[in-house]
Amino acid sequence: MKPIIDYRLYLVTDRSQSRGRSNVEVVTAAIDGGVCCVQLREKDCSTRQFLREARELMALLQPRNIPLIINDRLDIALAVGAAGVHLGQNDLPLREARRLGGDRLIIGVSAESIEDAIAAEAEGADYLGLSPVFATATKKDHAPPLGLNGVAAIRARTGLPLVAIGGINAGNGAAVLAAGADGIAVVSAIVAAADPTHAARELHRLCRPDSRLP
Ligand code: TZP
Ligand code: MG
Numbered sequence: 001m002k003p004i005i006d007y008r009l010y011l012v013t014d015r016s017q018s019r020g021r022s023n024v025e026v027v028t029a030a031i032d033g034g035v036c037c038v039q040l041r042e043k044d045c046s047t048r049q050f051l052r053e054a055r056e057l058m059a060l061l062q063p064r065n066i067p068l069i070i071n072d073r074l075d076i077a078l079a080v081g082a083a084g085v086h087l088g089q090n091d092l093p094l095r096e097a098r099r100l101g102g103d104r105l106i107i108g109v110s111a112e113s114i115e116d117a118i119a120a121e122a123e124g125a126d127y128l129g130l131s132p133v134f135a136t137a138t139k140k141d142h143a144p145p146l147g148l149n150g151v152a153a154i155r156a157r158t159g160l161p162l163v164a165i166g167g168i169n170a171g172n173g174a175a176v177l178a179a180g181a182d183g184i185a186v187v188s189a190i191v192a193a194a195d196p197t198h199a200a201r202e203l204h205r206l207c208r209p210d211s212r213l214p
Contacts, residue, residue: 001104005037005106013057031200034204037066038069040070083106108128112143133176134166138166155180189203
């Protein structure tokens with residue numbers, strides 16, 4: 001059986017923005033504030049280091065029933081028994097990931113356009129990362145922002161869970177959800193905050209009221 005994931009407040013890690021705090025420190029604080037899904041994203045580290053980071057986060061999250069999604073690396077997701085993998089448009093194709101990962105693996109795909117969204121749904125993605133909604137300095141060379149209209153247009157064309165990402169913060173998150181996203185994913189708004197628990201709580205307040213409370 002595939003796990004049911006609560007995507008409402010989705011944290012994406014980034015050790016380069018974490019003020020020297022480890023992923024475990026930031027994620028521990030963030031889940032206290034209501035983060036309910038975590039993606040490990042490592043852009044500049046060895047496979048061994050990536051694996052260590054993934055193991056540490058699994059040890060933290062698994063007992064709390066919070067899903068861990070691994071960015072890019074299906075091998076690491078499978079090695080640590082993570083709930084899923086998140087794939088961009090230039091990563092391992094969804095079909096290959098499904099073949100290797102099986103039916104129980106959650107596969108998220110970044111959609112940078114309506115066409116990406118329709119294709120990923122047809123190929124069996126479990127959720128879409130709408131990327132980016134707003135311009136952001138966190139991801140270099142990102143696609144042109146979808147904006148709120150882009151979120152609404154994709155919402156009208158797919159039934160998949162939509163997780164919006166890019167430039168989302170406590171000031172604009174409610175509008176992103178109102179445009180049709182099921183969840184908001186953030187890096188800097190939580191990872192770079194002086195108090196990640198407080199930052200997560202502020203974002204959590206924007207989520208629908210049945211959202212799990214910390
Ligand atoms: N994918 C699309 S935008 C982005 C990623 C990983 C970065 C989002 O970071 P931030 O700091 O929440 O804008
Ligand atoms: Mg990628």
